[in-house]
Amino acid sequence: MNDVRRSAPALEVRGLDVYYGHSHALQGVDLRLDSGVFSLVGRNGMGKTTLCKGIMGLLRPSAGTVRLRGNDITGLNPARIARLGVGYVPQGRRLWRSLSVDEHLRLAAGLRRGAWTVERVYETFPRLAERRNNGGGQLSGGEQQMLAISRALLTNPQLLIMDEPTEGLAPVIVAQVEEMLIRLSQDGDMAVLVIEQNIGVATAISSRVAIMVNGRINRIIDSARLAADRELQQRLLGVGQHAGDETDLGTGEVQERPAARAAVSTTPKAAPVKVYVSNPVLPTRWSQPVPIAQIEAKARTLSTSVSRLDEAARQGRERAAPITSGPPAVIVAGTLDTKGDELRFIRDLVASHGLRTRLVDVSTSGRHTSCDVSAQEIALNHPRGGPAVFGADRGASVTAMADAFGRWLRRQDNVAGIISAGGSGGTSLVAPGMRELPVGVPKLIISSVASGDVGAYVGPADIAMMYSVTDVQGLNSISRAVLSNGAHALAGMVMARQRKPAIADSTRPQRPAIGITMFGVTTPAVQKLTAELRDDYECLVFHATGVGGRSMEKLVDSGMLAGVIDLTTTEVCDLLMGGVFPATEDRFGAIIRSRVPYVGSVGALDMVNFGAPETIPERYRGRKFHVHNPQVTLMRTTAAENAQMGRWIGERLNRMDGSVRFLLPEKGVSALDAPGQPFFDREADEALFRSLEQTVRQTSSRRLIRVPHHINDNEFAAVVVGAIRPMLGRLPARRRQAR
Numbered sequence: 001m002n003d004v005r006r007s008a009p010a011l012e013v014r015g016l017d018v019y020y021g022h023s024h025a026l027q028g029v030d031l032r033l034d035s036g037v038f039s040l041v042g043r044n045g046m047g048k049t050t051l052c053k054g055i056m057g058l059l060r061p062s063a064g065t066v067r068l069r070g071n072d073i074t075g076l077n078p079a080r081i082a083r084l085g086v087g088y089v090p091q092g093r094r095l096w097r098s099l100s101v102d103e104h105l106r107l108a109a110g111l112r113r114g115a116w117t118v119e120r121v122y123e124t125f126p127r128l129a130e131r132r133n134n135g136g137g138q139l140s141g142g143e144q145q146m147l148a149i150s151r152a153l154l155t156n157p158q159l160l161i162m163d164e165p166t167e168g169l170a171p172v173i174v175a176q177v178e179e180m181l182i183r184l185s186q187d188g189d190m191a192v193l194v195i196e197q198n199i200g201v202a203t204a205i206s207s208r209v210a211i212m213v214n215g216r217i218n219r220i221i222d223s224a225r226l227a228a229d230r231e232l233q234q235r236l237l238g239v240g241q242h243a244g245d246e247t248d249l250g251t252g253e254v255q256e257r258p259a260a261r262a263a264v265s266t267t268p269k270a271a272p273v274k275v276y277v278s279n280p281v282l283p284t285r286w287s288q289p290v291p292i293a294q295i296e297a298k299a300r301t302l303s304t305s306v307s308r309l310d311e312a313a314r315q316g317r318e319r320a321a322p323i324t325s326g327p328p329a330v331i332v333a334g335t336l337d338t339k340g341d342e343l344r345f346i347r348d349l350v351a352s353h354g355l356r357t358r359l360v361d362v363s364t365s366g367r368h369t370s371c372d373v374s375a376q377e378i379a380l381n382h383p384r385g386g387p388a389v390f391g392a393d394r395g396a397s398v399t400a401m402a403d404a405f406g407r408w409l410r411r412q413d414n415v416a417g418i419i420s421a422g423g424s425g426g427t428s429l430v431a432p433g434m435r436e437l438p439v440g441v442p443k444l445i446i447s448s449v450a451s452g453d454v455g456a457y458v459g460p461a462d463i464a465m466m467y468s469v470t471d472v473q474g475l476n477s478i479s480r481a482v483l484s485n486g487a488h489a490l491a492g493m494v495m496a497r498q499r500k501p502a503i504a505d506s507t508r509p510q511r512p513a514i515g516i517t518m519f520g521v522t523t524p525a526v527q528k529l530t531a532e533l534r535d536d537y538e539c540l541v542f543h544a545t546g547v548g549g550r551s552m553e554k555l556v557d558s559g560m561l562a563g564v565i566d567l568t569t570t571e572v573c574d575l576l577m578g579g580v581f582p583a584t585e586d587r588f589g590a591i592i593r594s595r596v597p598y599v600g601s602v603g604a605l606d607m608v609n610f611g612a613p614e615t616i617p618e619r620y621r622g623r624k625f626h627v628h629n630p631q632v633t634l635m636r637t638t639a640a641e642n643a644q645m646g647r648w649i650g651e652r653l654n655r656m657d658g659s660v661r662f663l664l665p666e667k668g669v670s671a672l673d674a675p676g677q678p679f680f681d682r683e684a685d686e687a688l689f690r691s692l693e694q695t696v697r698q699t700s701s702r703r704l705i706r707v708p709h710h711i712n713d714n715e716f717a718a719v720v721v722g723a724i725r726p727m728l729g730r731l732p733a734r735r736r737q738a739r
Contacts, residue, residue: 008070009034010159010191011055016064018047018054025050027215028064033159037181037192039202039223042212048195049091051212052163055193056088057081069158085112087157091164091195093148097137101128104136104151114156121150124180142173149180160184163195174201175384181205203227204383328416329356330494333405333433335363335426336371341475342421342483346446349487355416355494362405362429364397366390373408381407398429406433417442417494421472421483424449431457438558442493446486448472460550464489512562512728513538515552519568520628521670522603528717529565537562537728544568544604546581553590563597563728565720567711570604572645573637578617579608588652595658597727599720602664602688603711605645606673606681607634626678634672636679639687646691653696660702661723664689665711674710 011033018026026047031040042048053059055066057078066074073081082088095104105118105128122129125146131139139147145165152160165181166174182205184192196202202209203223211218226233332347336359343359351357361375368374379389382404389400409415415437420430427447434443435458443463450465458465466486470478514537518526530539540555542548549571555561571583591598610616610633613625624636637645653662666689672679689706696704705723709716 009067010069011193012065012067012070013051013055014065014067016051016054016066017062018050018059019062020050025215026054026061029215029217031210031217033191033193035191037184037194037206039194039196039206039209040212041196041199041202041209043197046212047215048212049163050215052088052090052161052193052195055081055161056086082155082157083111085156085158087152087155087160087190089148089152089160089162089165091167093144095136095139095144095147097135100133100135101139101147102132104147105154108151108154111154112156116153116156118154121154125150142176145173145177149177157190160190160192161195162192164197165194166196166198166201174198175388177201178204179383199226199233327356328414328498329358330416330490331358331360331409331412331418332420333360333362333418333430334420334422335429336361336369336375337363337365337367339422339426339472340369342472342479345475345480346419346421346483346487349484350419350491353488353491353495355491360405362401362426364389364394364401375401378404378408380404381411398425402429402432405429406436409433410436415441416498417444417490419444419446419486419490421446421468421486423447423472426472427457431459431463434463435459435461435554437461439555439560440497440558442490442497444486444490444493446472446483455547460547460554511536511538513540513555513560514563514565514724514728515555515561516541516565517544517549517552517568517603518542519544519570519604519670521607521672522568522711524671524712525567525603525717525720528714529567529720532717532721533724544570544581546571546574546583549583549587553586553588556590556594556596559594561596563724564591564599565724566591566598566600567720568603569600569649570607570609572649573605573608573641576645576648577608577635577637577641579635580611581609588649588656591658592652592655595656597659597724598656598661599723599727600653600660600662601711601720602649602669602692604670605642605688606637606669606679606684608637609634624678626672634679636681637684639681639684642684642688643691646688647695650692650695653692653702656702658701659727661727662692662696662704663716663719663723664692664704664706665713665716666706666708667710667713669711671712 009032011031013029013031016026016029017024029047029051031051040048040051050059054061057073057076057080060075064074065072068081068084068086071084073084073086076084099107102118105121109118122132127143128146128150131143136144136147149162149165152162162181166177178201181192181194184190194202194205203226207223208220209223209226210220330350332343332350334343336343347357347359358373359371360373360378361369361371362378363369363375366375368376375389376386379386379401382388382400384400389397389404391397391400409418410433418430418434418437418441420426420434422430422445424447427445427449431445434445437443439462443461444466445457445463446466446468447457448468448471449457450467454465457463466482466489468479468482470476470482472479475483514533516526516529516539518541526541530541533539540552540561542552549569552561552564552566556564566588569587571581572587573579574582575584575587590596607626612631613627613633616625616633616635620635626634626636628634653660666685668674668677668680669685669688670679671677673685674680693704696702698704705719707716707719709719
C-alpha cells in the first residue's frame with residue numbers, strides 16, 4: 001500500500017474553487033506535481049497565495065479536491081494537513097519576534113520523523129547556527145527567510161509549499177535560496193511547490209513553470225523557453241501590457257506556431273541567441289510599459305555551441321552529462337585580454353604537431369577577444385550568469401569565473417589535454433577547472449608562481465607546473481623558450497596518450513584497481529592486504545596526509561577504481577581538530593556519489609598531526625603527545641573527540657547507497673594504540689565505536705562490524721579481504737578508464 005501511495009503524485013489539485021465573499025479568487029484550478037521542484041509564477045493579485053492557503057487548509061474551498069500522495073486532504077484543518085506531510089513557508093515569513101532561532105527550530109522539530117533535524121539545519125545554514133540565540137526580530141531579511149524555510153523543513157514534509165521565498169532578499173541570498181531548492185530537488189525526499197514573481201529564480205529551479213492568470217492556471221511551459229523569450233514574458237506576465245490583455249491567450253501547454261517552428265529550423269546552429277533571464281523590473285498587474293531599450297540592455301548573448309541553452313540559469317549546480325564537441329582537442333586557456341600573444345603562441349606550437357586546439361578566454365574584464373570560446377560564453381556556466389562574473393570586485397570576479405570555467409570544462413568530453421600560461425591570477429582561474437578533469441588527461445600550467453608552494457593550485461590532481469622565469473608579460477627570448485618547452489611537452493604527452501591503445505599489451509588482462517588508504521601506523525595492515533589482493537587487483541595505496549584521501553576520491557569520481565578499502569581515515573581527525581593533514585568537508589563524497597563498493601575502518605583515528613612541538617596550538621597544551629620526528633608531533637584523541645568523529649563519519653556513511661562494510665578493530669586502531677604503546681586507550685576507542693553504532697543506520701547493504709583484533713593483525717586483514725572480494729566479484733573485469 002505504501003508503494004502505491006509513493007507512486008501517486010505528491011500533489012494533485014482538481015477543479016479548485018475559492019471565494020472571498022462574492023469574489024471568485026480561484027476558478028477551477030488544476031495542478032499536478034509528481035516530484036522535484038515546480039514553479040508557479042504570475043503577477044500580484046492573480047491567486048497564487050490563495051492557492052497556497054487553499055492547499056494548506058487556511059481557506060476552505062467551495063469546490064474541487066486536493067490530494068497528497070493520493071490521500072484527499074480537502075477541507076482538513078491546517079494542523080492535520082501539516083501532520084500528514086505538508087510544510088508551508090508563508091509569504092512574509094511569520095516568525096515570532098520574542099523566540100530565539102533555536103526555540104523556533106525546537107518547536108517545529110518532531111512533528112514528523114525524517115532526515116531533517118535541528119543539527120542538519122545548522123549544518124545547512126551555518127548562519128543560523130551563529131545566530132541561534134538571537135530573537136526572530138533581530139535577524140536580517142535573509143536570515144529570517146532561512147529560519148522560515150528551516151522551520152518548514154523540520155516537519156519533514158512530503159510536500160513543501162513556499163510562497164515568494166526570495167521576496168525582498170539581496171541577490172546573494174536569492175542565489176543561496178536557489179541552490180538550496182535545487183539540492184532539495186536532487187535529494188528527492190520531498191516535492192516542492194514554489195510561488196514566485198522573480199522569473200529568473202522560477203526558471204532556474206525547475207524545468208517547467210506554470211503561469212497563473214486571474215485565478216486560473218493559464219498554461220505550463222518549459223522554463224528554458226520562458227527564460228529566453230522576452231516577448232512571451234511580456235504577453236504572459238504583463239511587461240508592457242495592460243492587465244486585461246492576456247486573458248485571451250488560451251490555456252494548456254504552449255504550442256509553437258508552424259511559422260515559428262520553420263524559423264527555428266532554418267536558423268544556423270551557430271547563430272547567436274538572445275537570452276532574457278528575467279524582466280528588468282519584477283512585474284505586477286499595475287506595471288507600466290517598460291522601454292524596449294531597457295529590456296534589450298539586460299539581455300545576454302550566447303552561442304548555440306554552448307550546451308547550456310536549456311538550463312542557462314540552472315545548470316552547473318548538478319553534475320551534467322558530458323557533451324560531445326567534435327574530435328579531441330587541446331584546450332589553451334587563459335586571460336586573453338592580457339596574455340593574448342603568449343597564449344596564441346602556445347596554441348600555434350601545439351597545432352604545429354597536427355593537434356586540434358581550442359582557444360578559451362577566461363578573462364574577467366568583459367572585453368571581447370578573438371578566440372574559439374569567449375569569456376562571455378564561459379560566464380554563462382556560472383549559476384548566476386554573466387553578472388556574477390563581470391563585476392566591479394576583481395577578487396569576486398576571478399572566483400566566479402574560475403567556478404564557471406570548471407563547470408564548462410566538466411561538461412566537455414573531448415579534452416585531449418589542457419595548457420595555460422599566466423601569473424597568480426590566471427593560475428587561480430584555470431587550476432580549479434583543471435582539477436575537475438580525470439587523472440591521466442595531460443595538464444600543464446606555465447606560471448610565475450610555479451617556483452613556490454603550488455599545493456593550493458595542484459591539489460589532488462596530476463597538474464604539471466612549469467616556472468615561467470620571467471613574468472608572462474610579452475614575448476621575448478626567455479619567454480619564447482619557456483613557452484615553447486611547455487607547448488611541446490604538452491603536445492608530446494597528448495600524442496603519447498593517443499598512441500597508448502596501440503602499444504598497450506593486449507595479451508595481459510587488465511586488473512580492476514582498488515584504492516587503499518595508509519598511514520605509517522597502519523602500514524603492516526596495508527602490506528598484508530596488498531599481498532592478498534595483488535594477483536587479482538591493482539592495489540593503489542594513498543598516503544592519508546590530506547591530499548592522499550582527496551587523490552583517491554578523485555580517482556573514484558573519474559571511474560578509475562573498482563572499489564575502495566578506506567582503512568585509514570585519520571584525515572578526519574585533522575579536519576575536526578585542526579591538524580596539519582586535514583581532509584576536506586567532501587571526504588567520502590565520491591563514495592556517496594559513485595556508490596563504489598566500500599570497505600572502511602577507523603585507522604589512525606587515535607591521533608592528530610601537528611608540526612614541531614612549538615607549533616602546537618595553545619589550547620592543546622597538557623595533552624598526551626608522541627614526537628614522531630622533529631617535524632611531526634602526534635596528539636592522542638580523547639573520548640569526546642572520538643565521539644565527535646564517530647558522528648561525523650557516521651552521518652556520511654548513512655548517505656552511502658552502495659555496498660558498505662565499516663570495520664571496528666576492538667584491540668586498537670593504530671600501531672601506537674596497542675598494549676604497552678603510548679596511545680593505548682580502550683575507553684577512547686570504545687567512545688568512537690559507540691558513537692558510530694549510534695549514528696549509522698544499518699541496512700542489508702550498509703553494515704558496521706566489530707572485529708575482535710587489532711587493525712594490524714593478520715586476522716583483521718583477512719576480514720577486510722573477505723568483505724571486499726564478494727563486492728568486487730559482482731563487477732565486470734574492466735572498469736571505465738579516464739577519458
